[in-house]
Amino acid sequence: MWTWFFQLASPPHFYRMAGSLVPWLLWPALLLILIGSWGGLVLAPADYQQGEGYRIIYVHVPSSYLSMMVYVTMAVAAGIGLIWRIKLAHAVAASCAPVGATFTAAALITGMLWGKPMWGTYWQWEPRLTSELILLFLYFGYMSLRSAFNDLNQSDRASAVLALAGVVNVPIIHFSVVWWAGLHQGPSISKIDAPSIAFEMLWPLLVMILGFTLFFLGVLAMRVRGEVLEREFHARWAQDVLRGANRVEAAG
Amino acid sequence: MSEFLAMGGYAKYVWPAFGITAIVLVINLLAARRQLRQTRERLQLRLVRQSGRKVNI
Numbered sequence: 001m002w003t004w005f006f007q008l009a010s011p012p013h014f015y016r017m018a019g020s021l022v023p024w025l026l027w028p029a030l031l032l033i034l035i036g037s038w039g040g041l042v043l044a045p046a047d048y049q050q051g052e053g054y055r056i057i058y059v060h061v062p063s064s065y066l067s068m069m070v071y072v073t074m075a076v077a078a079g080i081g082l083i084w085r086i087k088l089a090h091a092v093a094a095s096c097a098p099v100g101a102t103f104t105a106a107a108l109i110t111g112m113l114w115g116k117p118m119w120g121t122y123w124q125w126e127p128r129l130t131s132e133l134i135l136l137f138l139y140f141g142y143m144s145l146r147s148a149f150n151d152l153n154q155s156d157r158a159s160a161v162l163a164l165a166g167v168v169n170v171p172i173i174h175f176s177v178v179w180w181a182g183l184h185q186g187p188s189i190s191k192i193d194a195p196s197i198a199f200e201m202l203w204p205l206l207v208m209i210l211g212f213t214l215f216f217l218g219v220l221a222m223r224v225r226g227e228v229l230e231r232e233f234h235a236r237w238a239q240d241v242l243r244g245a246n247r248v249e250a251a252g
Numbered sequence: 253m254s255e256f257l258a259m260g261g262y263a264k265y266v267w268p269a270f271g272i273t274a275i276v277l278v279i280n281l282l283a284a285r286r287q288l289r290q291t292r293e294r295l296q297l298r299l300v301r302q303s304g305r306k307v308n309i
Contacts, residue, residue, distance in 0.1 A: 026281075041256075042256070052259040052261075052262050052266065053260070053262035055262075055266050058270075098280075099280055106276040109272050113268055114265065116265060215277065215280075219280050219284045222285065222288055230295065233299075242296050243296075
């Protein structure tokens with residue numbers, strides 16, 4: 001068990017393993033997203049209050065969920081990197097940010113498109129929307145802080161502190177609909193004992209969430225490879241990989 | 253079919269929402285691929301320069 005763990009954490013193994021995992025994550029992700037979209041757009045019945053308009057849920061909820069899940073992944077990885085000085089963890093944290101930022105933007109835009117017909121406005125400075133917008137700025141801040149340093153180690157450590165400080169925003173987003181009465185509706189699936197949504201509507205949503213999660217992991221695996229290679233540039237294995245890739249490209 | 257596309261009058265909200273999300277998924281794929289390729293190319297260049305210097309010394 002421990003040998004396996006240490007092998008996994010060793011950069012050359014991780015680099016190779018991440019590379020072979022990518023297709024096993026991305027193809028199932030594509031399949032699940034297609035099935036989920038079909039289920040959500042075609043098979044699920046219309047909502048008795050919102051008619052067909054509620055179908056935005058099938059892209060809005062998975063995007064919003066990823067926006068927060070990716071941030072937590074980033075903060076945990078940054079924390080591990082900071083405390084135990086593990087480069088691989090910093091590589092994971094750095095790879096999360098651009099992915100998280102794009103899904104936060106998707107959550108905000110799909111939310112606005114849902115808000116207009118249901119609430120009568122694209123935007124309102126209410127708790128859920130405001131805290132999600134702050135999440136987007138946290139991602140932007142994290143990425144610009146990273147790019148402010150020339151030294152990769154410095155940039156890893158400084159940005160890790162920001163990632164950890166910003167993690168308080170995640171529970172605020174999650175509970176904002178419970179703590180304050182805003183426009184945004186309350187949770188509909190996280191109440192595990194009694195979800196307030198019919199099964200025909202629920203399953204495509206769960207399939208979409210699983211598909212988005214696999215998609216994130218696939219993209220993360222691709223990005224982490226680059227980050228690991230960069231941090232391990234002086235290691236023998238990384239230079240072997242670079243030379244090998246060189247030869248392949250020359251031959252191609 | 254046109255009834256399906258009309259989305260009960262919500263077409264101009266539902267389809268852009270799905271479209272934007274699809275674009276975000278595609279952008280993520282392309283950006284990750286580009287990032288990996290560019291990192292490799294940049295490091296390969298650094299490696300070549302470095303070994304070149306060693307030979308000169």
